[in-house]
Amino acid sequence: MKNQQAILDKLGISKLNPMQEEAQLAIHSTKEVVLLSPTGTGKTLAFLLPIIQGLDKQCEEVQVLILVPSRELAIQIEQVLREMGSGFKNNAVYGGQSFSKDKINLKHRPAILVGTPGRVADHFRRDTFPKEDIKTLVLDEFDKALEIGFEKEMQEILTAISPEKKILTSATHGVEIPAFVELAKPVYINYLKEGGSKLEVKRIISPEKDKLETLVKTLCHLGNQPGIIFCNFKASIQRVSDYLTANKIGHGCFYGGLEQQERERALLKFRNGTHQIIIATDLAARGLDVPEMKFIIHYHLPLREEEFTHRNGRTARMNSDGTAYILQWKDERLPDFIGGVAVEELRDAPIPKPSEWKTVYLSGGRRDKISKGDIAGFFFKQGNLNKEDFGIIELKQDCAFVAVKANIAERLIVNVDNTRLKKKKVRVRVV
Secondary structure, eight states: OHHHHHHHHHHTOSSOOHHHHHHHHHHHHOSEEEEEOOTTSOHHHHHHHHHHHTOOTTOOSOOEEEEOSSHHHHHHHHHHHHHHTOSOOEEEEOTTSOHHHHHHHHHSOOSEEEEOHHHHHHHHHTTOSOOTTOOEEEETTHHHHHHTTOHHHHHHHHHHOOOSEEEEEESSSSOOOOGGGOOSSOEEEEOTTOOOOEEEEEEEEESSSSOHHHHHHHHHHHOSOOEEEEOSOHHHHHHHHHHHHHTTOOOEEEOTTSOHHHHHHHHHHHHTTSOSEEEEOGGGSSSOOOOOBSEEEESSOOSSHHHHHHHHTTBSOTTOEEEEEEEEETTOOOOTTSOOOEEOOOOOOOOOOOOSEEEEEESOOGGGTOOHHHHHHHHHHTSOOOGGGEEEEEEOSSOEEEEEEGGGHHHHHHHHTTEEETTEEEOEEEO
16 A cells, blocks of 8 residues: 555555564454564554554544553554654543643544543543544553553443444463453454564572672673663662662663653663663563663562563564573572573673763754754754764654764753754753
8 A cells, every 4th residue: 555655664664574464454354353462573553554544534533542551652652653644643641741731632633542541531531522433442552451450441431432443452472351342253363472583581690689789790791782670669779770870870760650751751861872771660561662672680570470571572572682681699589480590600891881872852842843854954053063973863742852972962052052943942951
């Protein structure tokens, strides 16, 4: 389809993978599809392409509702939809942003509404918009949404609508679909055993019960590679973060207690290379828009095998290799779901060098008719930068974030802060 190829070209994708092709055929031809595929295989695009092709251009109400378990996944899908440039409006609604802002955005109805069950149920109770035209329902990572306590809200939402098409996605085997979803004869597309990725699981033995020093030695051993350190508790993340900071190891933090803006910036800095490391709870185990990771470290082991699997799934994705390291105190007994795992001996190595990138905030975005090309030109001309001096640009409604070389960041600020980009005077600062 010509329109689809144009979308793929915009996304920089030459062709769909087999899972995406099979999912597209199933979604076009059947009313109930359950898509099972590992994290990182492109499930979002697999269901968005056929959904967009089925939208009614004449309809001015919400036609598609996509429910997701986390704010980050809602933001990620909204971003993918925007980059696809389909011509249809979309919005994401989730906790952590003002309800009044939602209402303003929804006054001009999006064709596709993405949201967390709690916030969508709240809109349903307040009758923010009509529901009669919602013909397609997507429950993305539905098992995670149920697991973190959204069952009541999901049931409430499904009771209020009568979709003609239902699409469920998950990265997990053997998940029970709740009765309230009311699936009759779903078509299953199961790619959970597919792929040529190679995950290694290794143990690193800590002589002390307090594993902080061993963690730093591990990061020195691994060098400058992107990875996630998983902890079970927010308090542990703060303690690990303080220790890494004291040892001059750059990193971000990601957990439920952070403000939404802090969570978004942690992921953004990870994506653009400002940080190579994120310390996180299981909130980061799936559904996040982050680049390929070479390793993950279980600073604490999860209590259940399922979460162990999901954490490990953040590395060795899409035909690539990766390693999951278990940081184990010498007297600690591993749970039964972890079999025989080889021990990795740590070599002495220096602290990894600081990132060559810093993140710069710019106070103008899409709403100001500013594009990525405008920002690049602005940095070339007024900032006196060369092409290799800046990296990933992330453009949002009211601002933008740009990765720039750390050694020229301060000079850039002096040249461009409080100057005009197109018709807007912009503030520029390092964040």
